Amino acid sequence: MMRPVYIAGDNIITSLGFTTPEVIHKVESGIIGFQKYDDRSLTPTPLPLSLVNTDLLTGKFREILVMRHPEMHEEHFTRLEKMFIVSIHDAVKETEPALYGSNSLLIISSTKGNIDLLEEGKKNFPDPGHIYLWKMADVIGSFFGFINRPVVISNACISGVLALSTAARMIDAGLYDHVVVAGGDLLSEFVISGFLSFQALSPEPCMPFDIARNGLSLGEGCGTLVLSSEHKKSTAVMVSGSAVTNDANHISGPSRTGEELAMAIGNALKEAGINPGEISFVSAHGTATLFNDEMESKSLEIAGLQHTPVNSFKGYWGHTLGAAGVIESIATIRSMADNLLFRSAGFNEIGVSVPLNVIRENIHTPVQNCLKIASGFGGCNAAIVYRKM
């Protein structure tokens, strides 16, 4: 990239907490966020899920509402919109109001948005138009005062990485100086029943790359990253390359060879101007389905990264869908700032055909360049490279 694209702010909301330090502190202590739920309005069979505490979320949202928009009413915001607002509010605290000029943009990444509005119990929500992703994004954008209309990216499980890639490219091209990327998805009966119909869900918390892995675990959450050509944090981390590819093979199954994800990794490294050997850590997609993890291991081998330390953060808070790429990028950036690689929760014994270097214990080590990868339905793959200055 020609222009620097710095990380200027961030926030993670998951079952583990409402700020990045809170969530990362729990990860560092080895705490995982799943609880077994047997709530029939959510899931027909008991499942481990990583859910955000609604009472705490509402409390935080009310404080922000009183502070920013005392004239507005809480009942005009959906649960996901509240989560986005709480996340963005925390992420922009050091950079606003510089973010709301004509040189700034908000990108929203979500797969299903306010899909819970289709439920019988939500029929009385004041404005059914919030079912449209662009409407949800407009509500969030105007809450903070972004002048430009938000861009919405909905590209299955690569949405978050694709949104970050798009944001970095926009800054690089000089279209904007600051881009706020917020990714979020909720768990609802809609999403859970769908993954159950695929028989893709594990009855126990997911075990990415493990021999005993038995499917993915779902989580909900929101992540916000502020990218900027001007502002940066004390440990300066920047986006140095990104790429997206398609398998052109199957709409719901990953590539058998992993070549296409490997191609995305290769293209991203090329743009970053580094060799695979210069990557300190890979934050894998690692959903813990048999096919995803196997494909990913092959891709990492093709890309020359089979010996590089790798983890999947999904062992801590599950697959957060449209939020995953953003949340897991933030956790990766924390690893870079703290020179600390995190254990891959749920992993004991390698269960993919390429013996990847899956992280077993937290490691204090210099962390310089990192790779975040993602793959999703529709055959899409994405890779993004972060560099510490």
Added chain:
Amino acid sequence: MNETLFITHSNIIRKHTVIRNEKVELNNEIFVNFATFIKALYKKEAISYPKFYKMDNLSKLGFLGAEMLLKDTAFLDRYRKEEIGIVIMNSSSSLDTDLAYNETIKDKSNYFPSPSVFVYTLPNILIGEICIRHKIKGENAFLVSDQFDPGKVIESVKLLLDKDHAQACLCGWVEVLGESFESVLFLVEKEKTIKEYYPLGGYSPFTIESLQQIYQKK
């Protein structure tokens, strides 16, 4: 760096018109519903691709739009499959299929969620279907906007082509919700490529004005 880009082909599918490369073909058949319309168009185009029948309405429409757009062009031969990007936008994402899927789970005494329906509750599956059909392996992006937004389409496509993340792009707008639908697709190529292939012209600059002009044709 900042290459001049051109629209080399376009295709529009609406209820009563198909517009190929800005030439309007009126459809005199009485519109009954989307299902019969799209099937008739598929047959008329003489395409043989059994997977078509398994697709949801959004994928059927966009797939057919892409077929008609690419037909009789050498576009796919001109580029490596890794060099072709796809950027598609719409307003209601996959809501058309979301509503259909929701019908399968809302009644607990008649509960039959199916993976073959659920997979289409993501709008980018349409991009996946086009990629599978033509073995296109380049960059993808699915954007959601309240209406066809030429400025945003251009912005996204330029991000791919200006920095060589792709050499050519299939892009546009594919919207389906119930009986309301519209497919507006374009092939966008770089100046350096097209001079060789279109010595007689027949292309428009890739600008908001050209996109609007093509889009507004009835």
